Amino acid sequence: MPSGWPAGRGRPFGAAFLWAGFVAPVMRTGVIVAGGYSTRFGDGDKAVADLAGTPMLRRVADRLAPVIDRLVVNCRPDQRGSIAAALAGYDHSVTVAEDDDPDRGPMTGILTGLRAVETEFAVVVACDMPFVAPALVEYLAERAQGHDAAVPRVDGRDQPLQAVYRTEATVAACEAALARDQRAVFAALNDLDWVFVPEGEIETHATLDSLRNVNTRADLRAAATDLEG
Numbered sequence: 001m002p003s004g005w006p007a008g009r010g011r012p013f014g015a016a017f018l019w020a021g022f023v024a025p026v027m028r029t030g031v032i033v034a035g036g037y038s039t040r041f042g043d044g045d046k047a048v049a050d051l052a053g054t055p056m057l058r059r060v061a062d063r064l065a066p067v068i069d070r071l072v073v074n075c076r077p078d079q080r081g082s083i084a085a086a087l088a089g090y091d092h093s094v095t096v097a098e099d100d101d102p103d104r105g106p107m108t109g110i111l112t113g114l115r116a117v118e119t120e121f122a123v124v125v126a127c128d129m130p131f132v133a134p135a136l137v138e139y140l141a142e143r144a145q146g147h148d149a150a151v152p153r154v155d156g157r158d159q160p161l162q163a164v165y166r167t168e169a170t171v172a173a174c175e176a177a178l179a180r181d182q183r184a185v186f187a188a189l190n191d192l193d194w195v196f197v198p199e200g201e202i203e204t205h206a207t208l209d210s211l212r213n214v215n216t217r218a219d220l221r222a223a224a225t226d227l228e229g
């Protein structure tokens, strides 16, 4: 596990605590959103689908492991057992945050996950992004400093399901959007001071594969082929 953020690159997940020469570790949280119904995938929950020998969500968790200290997984109550099994023996502490009211969309998943976060910032990643790049997560965390969120933009489309958020502000924005009966992630972003991270910047830290997501069985097969090289 890395001891902290590289010198000169900021402290993306909150300031270190300096007291009488003691530097407390900077805590960083990852949130994996997994409460969807995988309808394009067909039978079975894509979150725990076998991807080249490892459940997909475990791949996401393992990719995040070098840049987080804690993990929160958002899911429905009926997914808890399979997700806990997929994360057995994980490097960091895992909190499962269940949706009270399933099927209310990804923004509700982000909200449920962030409510279980204790750090100032958190990186949110969808369970179907098995190529998420730790270096991009670090960069997003850096770009989020002084803002409420940093969101990648690829092909003109913002990618709020692989983004870094300021926890309290984002929880408040999601709650306000839901109170207005708005479920889209962008309804919450409207209330936040967020920055987008364009492709050119993404590609100085990672390939765009970091944002690739697995929606169908064909996507899963293609991902397995690429992982098995």
Ligand SMILES: Nc1nc2c(ncn2[C@@H]2O[C@H](COP(=O)(O)OP(=O)(O)OP(=O)(O)O)[C@@H](O)[C@H]2O)c(=O)[nH]1
Pocket (backbone or CB within 6 Å): 033, 034, 035, 036, 037, 038, 039, 040, 041, 074, 075, 099, 102, 103, 104, 105, 106, 108, 109, 110, 125, 126, 127, 128, 161, 213, 214, 215
């Ligand atoms: N908590 C929660 N998460 C969701 C919900 N809908 C989608 N997600 C998550 O949002 C991410 C991106 O969603 P999709 O790729 O559309 O996944 P999905 O909804 O399971 O799949 P489709 O039904 O094929 O669209 C995934 O991590 C999903 O688990 C929801 O209603 N609640």
Ligand SMILES: [Mg+2]
Pocket (backbone or CB within 6 Å): 126, 128, 213, 214, 215
């Ligand atoms: Mg998807």
